[in-house]
Amino acid sequence: MTDRCEEMSFKNFEITPENYANFNMCKHLMDAPQNFRLVFLHMPSHERFQLKHALLNGWREKDEDVDWCSITASEFTSELLNAIRKGKIPYDARKWIAPDILLVDDIQELTGEATQMEFYRSILKKRLERLKTTVLFSEVGMDHLRLIMRDEVIHLLKLGIKEEMV
Numbered sequence: 089m090t091d092r093c094e095e096m097s098f099k100n101f102e103i104t105p106e107n108y109a110n111f112n113m114c115k116h117l118m119d120a121p122q123n124f125r126l127v128f129l130h131m132p133s134h135e136r137f138q139l140k141h142a143l144l145n146g147w148r149e150k151d152e153d154v155d156w157c158s159i160t161a162s163e164f165t166s167e168l169l170n171a172i173r174k175g176k177i178p179y180d181a182r183k184w185i186a187p188d189i190l191l192v193d194d195i196q197e198l199t200g201e202a203t204q205m206e207f208y209r210s211i212l213k214k215r216l217e218r219l220k221t222t223v224l225f226s227e228v229g230m231d232h233l234r235l236i237m238r239d240e241v242i243h244l245l246k247l248g249i250k251e252e253m254v
Contacts, residue, residue: 096141107135114139118146121154121189121221126212128195128245130226140191140225147189156189161197161207168206181210189221195245196228196236204238212244 098118103111110129117124129136140158147154164184171179184190190211198204215222224245226233234242 093141094145096138097145098142101135101138101142107131110135110139114143117221117223118143118150121147124221124223125216125219126244127221127223128226128230129223130229133227136193136225136227140193143191143223154189155187156191157184157187158191158193159184160193161195164192164207164211165198165200165203168203179206179210181214184211185214185218185220187220189223190215191223191225193225195224195226196233198241199236201238204241208238208241208244212241216244 098111098115101111110131113127113129117127129139131139144156144158147156168179171177198207212222230242230245233245237245
């Protein structure tokens with residue numbers, strides 16, 4: 089394992105029985121992102137961080153024209169609150185809808201009901217309608233998310249859970 093983002097790859101990721109399914113999913117995602125609409129991955133932060141950067145570095149090496157964007161849930165929340173303060177509602181989420189691939193980290197931090205609904209309506213739903221790939225990373229699993237997320241978001245997250253790909 090490496091601690092430099094630009095060196096993170098699938099080759100230097102430490103595979104364990106617990107993270108094999110997520111590793112395998114990310115490899116398939118890197119090779120053919122157009123085959124996925126919604127992917128939900130939950131894993132510890134150090135593994136999540138390395139796999140996310142392995143994806144990004146892989147796409148950079150493979151094809152510089154891969155249209156991707158990466159955000160965190162807290163960045164989205166902050167931007168949404170700034171838009172509300174400035175009276176720019178409805179929120180304009182085009183920059184998050186436009187990329188072919190959107191990676192959203194720390195999805196468990198979308199805790200407010202209004203923030204979740206805006207994320208669901210303004211981004212997730214529209215990206216699915218436009219057949220775009222969205223990858224949601226979380227440090228906590230579905231059982232914990234069920235306690236803090238709205239039903240609409242949970243139902244979508246369940247769609248993003250894939251069976252282990254061998």
